[in-house]
Amino acid sequence: MSQSLDQIFVSAKQWILSLLSGTPDWVTTIVSILINISALLGVFLTIFALISVLERKILGRMQNRYGPNRVGPFGLFQPVADGIKMLIKEDVVPARADKVVHFLAPILVAATAILTLGVIPYGRNMTPFAIDGGILFFFAVGSTTELAVFMAGWGSNNKFSMLGAMRAIAQMVSYELPLIVTTLPVVMVAGALSPDAIIAAQDGYSFGIVPHWFVTTPWGAAAFILFFVSGLVESNRTPFDVPEGESEIVAGHMTEYSGFKYATFFLAEYFGMFAISGLAVTLFLGGWHAPIAVLQFIPSYIWFFLKLSALLFVYIWIRGTLPRTRVDQIMNFAWKFMLPMAFTCIIAAAVWHYQGRGLAGWLWSLAVITIVYLTLSLLLETKKKFAPRTYRFVE
Amino acid sequence: MNATAFIVIAIITIAGALAAATLPKLIHAALSLVIVFVGIAAYFFLLGAEFVGLVQVFVYVGAVAVLILFTILLTRRDIVSERGINWGGVIVALAVFGGLLWIILNTTSLAVLAPQFEPLTVKQIGESLMTDYVWPLQCVGLVLTVALIGALILVMEEKIER
Numbered sequence: 001m002s003q004s005l006d007q008i009f010v011s012a013k014q015w016i017l018s019l020l021s022g023t024p025d026w027v028t029t030i031v032s033i034l035i036n037i038s039a040l041l042g043v044f045l046t047i048f049a050l051i052s053v054l055e056r057k058i059l060g061r062m063q064n065r066y067g068p069n070r071v072g073p074f075g076l077f078q079p080v081a082d083g084i085k086m087l088i089k090e091d092v093v094p095a096r097a098d099k100v101v102h103f104l105a106p107i108l109v110a111a112t113a114i115l116t117l118g119v120i121p122y123g124r125n126m127t128p129f130a131i132d133g134g135i136l137f138f139f140a141v142g143s144t145t146e147l148a149v150f151m152a153g154w155g156s157n158n159k160f161s162m163l164g165a166m167r168a169i170a171q172m173v174s175y176e177l178p179l180i181v182t183t184l185p186v187v188m189v190a191g192a193l194s195p196d197a198i199i200a201a202q203d204g205y206s207f208g209i210v211p212h213w214f215v216t217t218p219w220g221a222a223a224f225i226l227f228f229v230s231g232l233v234e235s236n237r238t239p240f241d242v243p244e245g246e247s248e249i250v251a252g253h254m255t256e257y258s259g260f261k262y263a264t265f266f267l268a269e270y271f272g273m274f275a276i277s278g279l280a281v282t283l284f285l286g287g288w289h290a291p292i293a294v295l296q297f298i299p300s301y302i303w304f305f306l307k308l309s310a311l312l313f314v315y316i317w318i319r320g321t322l323p324r325t326r327v328d329q330i331m332n333f334a335w336k337f338m339l340p341m342a343f344t345c346i347i348a349a350a351v352w353h354y355q356g357r358g359l360a361g362w363l364w365s366l367a368v369i370t371i372v373y374l375t376l377s378l379l380l381e382t383k384k385k386f387a388p389r390t391y392r393f394v395e
Numbered sequence: 396m397n398a399t400a401f402i403v404i405a406i407i408t409i410a411g412a413l414a415a416a417t418l419p420k421l422i423h424a425a426l427s428l429v430i431v432f433v434g435i436a437a438y439f440f441l442l443g444a445e446f447v448g449l450v451q452v453f454v455y456v457g458a459v460a461v462l463i464l465f466t467i468l469l470t471r472r473d474i475v476s477e478r479g480i481n482w483g484g485v486i487v488a489l490a491v492f493g494g495l496l497w498i499i500l501n502t503t504s505l506a507v508l509a510p511q512f513e514p515l516t517v518k519q520i521g522e523s524l525m526t527d528y529v530w531p532l533q534c535v536g537l538v539l540t541v542a543l544i545g546a547l548i549l550v551m552e553e554k555i556e557r
Contacts, residue, residue, distance in 0.1 A: 101426065133517045136449045143457025147429060150464055154422060169461065176457075193517045 006299040009039070010125050036128040040117060048270050049079035055316045062320035089259035094157060097256060101155030106257065106264035109148035113271035115141045120278040121195050123288045123301030134195045135187060138279060139180055142234070145272065146172050149243075149253050152265070156256035164252020167327060168243035171233050174334040179230035181342035182223040185349030186214055186283045195279075199287035208293040213286035218366035219348035222373075224284040226342055228311075231276035233330065235269060237315055239322040240330055277311040278304075285311075336380055344372040400441055408434030421467050429460045446517050 013035050020028050060067030069075040116138050118129035146169050153165020190201035204212045214220030233240040244252035254265045285307050288300035348365035355361030411430030418424045432455040439448030
């Protein structure tokens with residue numbers, strides 16, 4: 001029973017494809033692809049609508065006020081109202097803007113965000129786009145976002161837009177490095193670049209209660225935190241939202257966008273957030289595996305989406321808690337702390353692997369991480385070393 | 396199917412290349428170059444070289460294109476100026492094209508059908524990089540590290556004596 005429930009979506013797709021058994025191969029291929037795409041879009045657009053209202057409600061609760069609660073029960077239909085508002089707004093394009101580039105930027109940014117969602121396994125046998133180098137595909141497509149941001153900033157022909165794009169690209173390029181380097185230990189230990197193989201490597205439980213997820217090892221925990229912080233930066237979320245710092249440069253590269261194009265950027269930002277959280281779940285939190293052996297009867301996709309929502313909640317939580325950082329703080333943090341720690345994770349993972357992946361390896365890798373962390377903290381003691389910030393261009 | 400894909404990708408790639416060579420705004424040209432990069436990546440995918448295709452997107456679209464855009468943005472003042480046709484460049488390009496065409500048409504191996512290869516998996520590439528080609532890999536790593544340190548030294552703020 002639980003087996004069939006687990007595979008219910010896969011079986012449904014097989015059933016639809018079996019209806020087409022008489023047609024040529026390419027029809028089946030195309031229909032199969034279309035089913036995957038529409039399922040992906042349907043699920044994530046729903047989650048996007050839900051998270052946009054839940055985020056406001058949770059933030060409201062954290063700031064001791066009501067969130068949106070007027071439209072529908074508990075304000076749940078707020079996204080519908082927002083969507084209608086966005087759709088009927090006038091689409092303003094600046095007269096001096098580069099029309100084509102300005103138009104293409106939101107399309108490119110949304111397309112890349114949706115493509116990155118494709119390689120994540122959402123459950124057993126539920127990877128929409130299963131390729132051998134899935135992780136590489138994720139980062140290859142994800143790096144195209146920088147180009148889209150540049151197009152938005154430059155195409156708008158606006159100083160705020162250009163500044164925002166510059167800031168966004170600077171921090172995305174800087175944090176792409178720790179993001180990828182923290183992925184490396186997982187790829188090394190699993191010995192594969194495909195998300196399915198990485199999830200398969202995290203199968204099994206010690207004593208039936210401790211899952212063999214990579215986050216339960218010291219290097220995995222450290223890499224997970226680094227990955228999560230880099231993910232925050234990549235998706236331009238608070239506390240790293242300087243690219244669109246409202247109090248400084250209006251809305252960064254999105255300043256000159258209105259109506260549905262702005263909504264597209266908004267959607268891409270959230271899709272990027274889903275993708276990076278989904279990848280974090282895949283790499284470190286065991287993907288669709290249940291946390292303890294007894295609970296394995298619950299379908300795999302439920303576990304995946306539970307973990308995903310937990311991470312999304314942390315995103316919102318951080319947004320409700322932390323103030324915005326400065327650009328120089330973000331850069332210093334990336335190059336002086338994140339990158340050395342990310343490299344340490346690789347060494348710790350190697351130590352863990354060559355100590356036989358047992359308790360000894362666990363303790364040794366913990367020792368490596370602790371030593372490097374303490375050394376870095378001593379070296380980077382900001383209070384002693386750095387003089388007050390000097391402003392070179394603003395006197 | 397493959398022939399159709401080949402032709403479609405070829406048209407898009409060549410159109411991108413032509414746009415990159417002729418568009419008056421340098422930024423537009425650089426953005427068109429991105430289409431060429433993606434087209435080449437698509438070719439690698441078509442040939443079953445998944446890894447190379449992904450690296451092509453990763454390095455050229457993600458890094459080189461952004462580098463080119465920023466170089467144009469930060470060094471040129473006249474981004475919008477009209478570009479005339481560089482006839483010397485046209486001649487050189489035609490000469491290179493003709494030479495390549497001549498060599499390709501004179502290759503004997505074209506007449507023989509290429510043997511079917513199993514597409515390389517990422518794992519095989521990683522294994523050969525880490526065993527047979529580990530020294531070249533290390534050398535490349537060293538060169539890149541030196542380049543990185545050099546770049547850092549170039550942009551390092553010089554201490555102003557007061």
